[in-house]
Amino acid sequence: MAIATLGSIVLDCPDPLALAGFYAQVLGGEVQEAADGDDRWVELTGAPGPLLAFQAAPGFVPPAWPAAESSQQFHLDLTVPDLDVAEKAVLALGAVPLDTTDRNRSFRVYADPAGHPFCLCAS
Incomplete structure (x- = not known):
């Protein structure tokens, strides 16, 4: 229980x-x-x-990603139907790319405006 x-x-x-x-x-x-x-x-x-x-x-000090000496604590995985469309939208809102260079992966990593990491994940 x-x-x-x-x-x-x-x-x-x-x-x-x-x-x-x-x-x-x-x-x-x-x-x-x-x-x-x-x-x-x-x-x-x-x-x-x-x-x-x-x-x-x-x-507040935002987490560093990726950095062994400064843990990210946790992150949000946000499922989207189209990574390219979602990426353009979150960047326009102030997200910062952290790990988006491998365009063949099913996810991309960003930071929100306060510095928390989050992933856009293909559905």
């Missing part, structure tokens, strides 16, 4: 509202600010999959 269920995936970042806006453009859904006006926590609601939330982290 499971002890718990996954409630949300939370990304630390310097600007939760901006990063939530990036992922809203990538995944769909709506940016939901806290009802009390606290801008340190923002959620992306209505997108398929688990709830994605963004938390302000003073002094």
Whole structure:
């Protein structure tokens, strides 16, 4: 029997509202600010999959990829029907290519605007 269920995936970042806006453009859904006006926590609601939330982290330092001395901690795999089309879209939104040179692979690696690695993966 499971002890718990996954409630949300939370990304630390310097600007939760901006990063939530990036992922809203990538995944769909709506940016939901806290009802009390606290801008340190923002959620992306209505997108398929688990709830994605963004938390302000003073002094945030993005993970280095790939670097043995600075672990990436984790990354998101985002499934897309067309890698080339999705790549153009995420780059236009501010993603940074990290490992996209092997065009024959079924995935490409990017960083979001806060520096978290994510992969676009062919469906």
